[in-house]
Amino acid sequence: MTDEQAAKEMLDDIKKIIEPSKTDKTIMVELSKTFENAVFDVAVPSPNRAVARVDPGKVKPIMQFLLDNGFDHLSCISGVDYPPDRMDVVYHVTSYSGPLVITLKASIPRDDPNIDSICDIYWNANWYERETYELYGIKFNDCPYLKVLLLVEEMEGEWPLRKDYAGYPNPT
């Protein structure tokens, strides 16, 4: 890293300290304003939690918006199976400077589950996406190295955490 880059980085860090980013609930208002048709059912169930449903096609710009507004930490990505017709991908996003955890849910059709990968926005999304893929069969478009992580390779295609999974080897 050159000295110039280092100086610029340091300046960015100082800026962050001087202007603390808004990591409180006002972000939810801004989020629904910015993405008027893509964010709905916003709720605040408890003081440090906020929940919203998002349009699966708009996940990437929404995540980019959250990252730019100080939500710099992705806690986890989970899949939830709701047979017979839908699956949810649930994102928990939070920040290193505040207690608010934003839960974003994107519903996708169960017969063709795929959603955009957010690996190039949050680096650590990689393993969470791989895990959700191997357990639910949800395809993350453009995820680098989308392959099994915890399971053995023979079990790729079994999708064991789906509700209708009947055991290995899968009789269906």
Place this chain on the structure above:
Amino acid sequence: MTHEATQITSPPKSSEILLHLGPQHPLQPGPFLLDLKIEGETIREAELKIGYIHKGMEKVFEDRTYIQILPLTDRICYLASNSNNDVYCRGIEELLGIEPTERAKYLRVLTNELCRIQSHLLGIGEYTTDVGFLTMFIYMVREREGVVSLLEAITGSRLNHNYARFGGVAHDLPPGYKEMALKTLGELKKLVKSHDEMLSSDSIYLRRTKGVGVLTTKVASELGVAGPPLRASGVNYDLRRIEPYLVYDELDFNVITQTDGDVFSRVKVRLLEILESIYIIEQCLDQMPSGPYKQDVMPYITRPKPGEVYSRIEDPRGEMGMYIISDGSDKPYRFRIRGPAFATAQALPPLLIGTYVADVAAIAASMDSCTSEVDR
């Protein structure tokens, strides 16, 4: 940080060797495979393969009633079993809309901090063996015995405590506990300080650890590293402070941070956190109110109303989260475990690139990983 850093992208050239480290190796308790592509002594690419002890816990939990899950949460990681009980119980309490009693809150904080001390002691011990400092391991295990006995006196078991309950805890303190605890912890404080002095002044140890495996503040937060490795890089992130649960807002403590982000500071953070935990325990023993330690009536079968909760805790290794969806029945509809060791393990391969083979043990062990929790 690019994603290529987590994978071995091409077969080794004639000047390179592919080295399999694992799945069985003395580096850490628990099997994982670390593939290294090395050229001479330098690591060019690294890839971590996990899943050797995948237990399918998330699937298992969907088929158990809420009270049956409680002892199983211990088994996610035996060193953090008490915090796993606690985070699970707080999640269910939120779903049920109940609060633990005031005394139970203090008892949970007390056991959580004891749990943190014994986990850090064993973590440091294992790490020092990996850097060739076996004496320290013996010391740490000796010190840990006292702390584990303190936990045993409250919870009745030495490893998988199964102590927290919905709305309370399983047992009250035994008589004469305060004197016993203060005696053991007073000795421990002196010993930890002398160990800290020893580790900070041994020139061979310093050359082995200073400036090795450096994680800068920016990279550590970008990679999502959790717990002591994150704080050693200068990120002031501790859920006890950021989201004070139980009674942490009534207690006085410091969040330990270091700025170097190398192997040395990660161990330093753990040593100083032990002292801070002792201070918290002393306050707990002084301030603990009398009163009931559990709910008067708690039904055996729990049926929370439909809803969901994401509860988190600062466990010895960092942010442990549980995302529980209830559909109104006596079993959870979905149970997601977000472990800190999983998050930290993911950041290991990029950290190893460019370092020497001889430093792999030091760097990997300084992360204090727990394969059982990574695989779940």
